[in-house]
Ligand SMILES: *[C@@H]1O[C@H](CO)[C@@H](O)[C@H](O)[C@H]1NC(C)=O
């Protein structure tokens with residue numbers, strides 16, 4: 001017989017006909033489609049009551065199923081009286097126009113999943129939270145190093161963008177415009193080499209607003225980030241900052257901010273399978289979009305799982321929309337300026353390769369703007385700050401739906 005602690009602190013006896021407190025989830029959390037707002041429980045329960053179940057994943061992770069009202073987000077002062085939104089108020093994929101034929105919206109590659117799901121699932125009313133080992137819970141844990149991001153201020157300047165940030169190298173596709181309310185893409189999943197523990201490599205979709213010294217951003221994709229995750233596996237992440245990572249922001253739910261609602265996806269959990277050059281191309285579909293009614297910025301995974309959202313109260317500019325969107329890779333290292341360059345790879349460590357597909361890539365690149373239709377951006381610019389180390393290849397001609405290839409090995413004979 002299995003004993004599981006319910007969200008109200010009651011023991012639930014599985015396999016026995018009487019179940020004491022599981023109705024909690026049914027009555028209070030699971031509700032109708034639209035405007036499914038639920039007031040957050042005010043009473044604080046003892047900490048034991050917050051973890052309903054723990055799942056030991058075969059990759060070594062422990063996933064705790066935490067009561068949805070007890071998640072870290074609510075420790076944020078701005079979210080004290082936050083009301084959880086269980087589902088977006090509309091289907092953001094509903095009205096879709098494509099640049100080409102309709103079937104381009106159907107993905108031809110295989111969706112990657114998460115390893116822990118082989119070993120159990122979290123009950124409704126809870127969210128899966130990857131357990132963090134005490135050794136990496138230092139101050140500022142999970143926050144990126146500050147980045148002063150010299151962003152393009154006007155569309156006219158775009159031919160000479162200055163996107164360079166110290167200790168960051170990017171190879172991205174960029175669009176700038178007026179108040180985007182969503183960005184989406186299919187990101188191929190790889191496991192690039194990361195040289196030192198204080199470096200990372202990510203492939204992601206990102207939205208930003210604000211001046212370079214104080215920008216706000218939200219992003220999601222996959223990351224190899226030993227400092228945050230304690231190993232070199234490829235993991236699903238979300239990240240936000242409201243001040244260029246100076247004092248705010250973090251990965252996943254390692255600090256208060258992101259409100260998770262899905263019981264299916266664990267942020268920070270390992271993704272599998274990983275693509276391999278001779279095998280199937282695995283990818284993740286990430287969609288960041290703003291809920292027009294609540295202003296919450298949602299992260300949707302794999303076309304249908306609404307993982308959670310960033311409430312507008314975390315930001316001052318993003319609530320009115322994002323000024324720019326980016327797709328592609330970022331490497332963080334202190335060994336980018338002077339030789340020897342870091343050997344931390346981006347994408348899968350190969351330079352962009354449209355023909356074989358053996359490199360980092362983003363497909364089905366879409367933005368959501370005022371027209372409220374998902375579409376390929378009207379204008380894009382591919383950018384890399386170290387083309388001998390990490391490359392870009394925007395494939396826009398002779399192809400129905402433009403694709404973006406990026407990445408590289410870092411250190412090599414051209415990038416000593
Ligand atoms: C997880 O699931 C796999 C596949 O079903 C199984 O082989 C493995 O023993 C399980 N691991 C744990 C820790 O339960």
Ligand SMILES: *[C@@H]1O[C@H](CO)[C@@H](O)[C@H](O)[C@H]1NC(C)=O
Pocket residue numbers: 145146166167333334
């Ligand atoms: C880059 O990283 C090095 C080493 O961690 C650090 O000393 C330096 O301050 C960083 N530079 C900037 C501008 O953040």
